Structures are given as C-alpha cells and as structure tokens.
Amino acid sequence: MSTLLISRLERNPVAQFRLWFDEWAATRPPEVNAMVVATVDPQGQPWARTVLLKQFDDNGFVFFTNRESNKGRHLLAGQRAALYFQWLNNSRQVQIHGRVEMTSAAEDDAYFASRPRESQLGAWASQQSRPLAARDTLEDRFAAYDRQYPDTVPRPPYWGGFRVTPERYEFWQAGAHRLHDRFEYTRDGDDWFIQRLNP
Numbered sequence: 025m026s027t028l029l030i031s032r033l034e035r036n037p038v039a040q041f042r043l044w045f046d047e048w049a050a051t052r053p054p055e056v057n058a059m060v061v062a063t064v065d066p067q068g069q070p071w072a073r074t075v076l077l078k079q080f081d082d083n084g085f086v087f088f089t090n091r092e093s094n095k096g097r098h099l100l101a102g103q104r105a106a107l108y109f110q111w112l113n114n115s116r117q118v119q120i121h122g123r124v125e126m127t128s129a130a131e132d133d134a135y136f137a138s139r140p141r142e143s144q145l146g147a148w149a150s151q152q153s154r155p156l157a158a159r160d161t162l163e164d165r166f167a168a169y170d171r172q173y174p175d176t177v178p179r180p181p182y183w184g185g186f187r188v189t190p191e192r193y194e195f196w197q198a199g200a201h202r203l204h205d206r207f208e209y210t211r212d213g214d215d216w217f218i219q220r221l222n223p
C-alpha cells in the first residue's frame with residue numbers, strides 16, 4: 025500500500041516537482057524532458073503535443089517553439105495551457121495548469137544561440153504546422169538558409185519560448201488496488217493550498 029503522506033510533500037510545488045523529476049531522470053528514460061502541452065483553439069477544441077521542457081523554477085516552466093505554429097497561435101490568443109508529464113517508469117504523472125506568456129527576447133536569443141547550427145537552420149526552414157507540398161521543399165529551404173547564413177544563424181523573429189506560470193499542480197502516484205495517491209496544489213495568495221484528492 026502506498027504511504028505518500030502530506031507531511032512528506034514539499035510545501036513548494038516546484039521543489040516537489042524537482043524531487044520527482046530527479047527520480048524520473050534516474051530511470052534514464054529516452055527523453056527525460058518530454059512533456060505534453062495541451063492548448064485550446066478559439067473553437068474550444070483541445071490539442072496536445074510533446075515538447076521539451078527546457079527550464080523550470082519558481083518563475084515557471086519554459087519550452088521553445090515556433091510562435092506561428094498551431095500551439096503558438098493558441099497560446100498567444102488564449103494565454104492558458106496544461107502541461108502533462110507521464111512518468112510511467114516511476115508509476116507517476118504530474119499535471120500543471122497555468123497562464124502563459126512569451127519569454128523575453130534576451131532569453132530567446134540566448135537559448136537559440138546555444139542550439140546546434142542544424143537546429144537553427146531547421147527553425148528557419150520549417151513553417152511549423154503549415155501544409156508542406158513535398159519533403160524536398162523543406163530540404164531546399166534548409167539548404168538555402170545554410171547558404172544565406174554561412175556564419176552565425178540569427179534567431180527567426182517568430183521563434184522563441186513560452187513560460188507557463190502554474191496555478192494548479194497535481195501529483196499522482198500509483199497505489200495498490202487502484203487506491204492511488206493524488207495531491208493537488210492550488211494558489212493561495214503567496215502560498216499553496218495542498219489537498220488530497222480521491223483517485
């Protein structure tokens with residue numbers, strides 16, 4: 025029987041997340057930073073896709089993408105997202121709801137500059153989420169940008185990060201007999217209200 029106790033949870037959900045993230049990383053999964061980002065389009069249709077979590081701390085959870093992609097347009101219009109972490113090696117999952125804002129141009133430049141040249145050129149070549157007539161078109165665009173930027177590749181103006189500032193976390197840990205442990209953190213002024221939920 026699982027014995028996850030409220031007294032053993034960190035009061036700060038980022039600290040709790042870090043604890044579980046480190047235990048997930050210790051299982052050496054193929055993509056330790058993978059998370060699902062769910063967005064809602066203007067018609068109320070939910071969408072979901074995997075991205076890589078690049079940073080998390082008390083300021084929020086950051087990932088990078090093309091802001092003209094489907095997810096980018098949903099986030100710029102709706103400013104809300106859900107993040108989902110499926111940590112099955114540990115029989116755990118974590119969900120986060122939050123508000124979304126763009127990262128600063130300085131953060132975008134710094135992260136873009138740290139990427140391999142091929143990824144930088146790919147960011148120019150791919151009109152993410154738009155129809156692509158043929159694979160050759162993409163490869164031709166990649167080659168054209170490779171010639172256009174023989175030295176430093178500048179950051180495309182539409183490429184950058186989003187920061188999700190959590191308003192709700194849910195930590196789920198499998199228990200025997202389907203009696204799982206679920207803990208919800210919700211914002212309570214500057215602090216967090218923690219409660220156990222039915223599984």
Ligand SMILES: Cc1cc2nc3c(=O)[nH]c(=O)nc-3n(C[C@H](O)[C@H](O)[C@H](O)COP(=O)(O)O)c2cc1C
Pocket residue numbers: 055058071072073074075076077087088089090093094095096152153
């Ligand atoms: C393991 C994995 C990691 C990914 N990481 C990113 C990422 O960090 N940023 C990104 O824009 N797309 C990433 N993708 C691709 C997205 O899942 C998605 O196909 C793409 O961003 C277009 O999504 P959209 O059309 O819903 O905007 C990743 C996919 C996988 C499977």
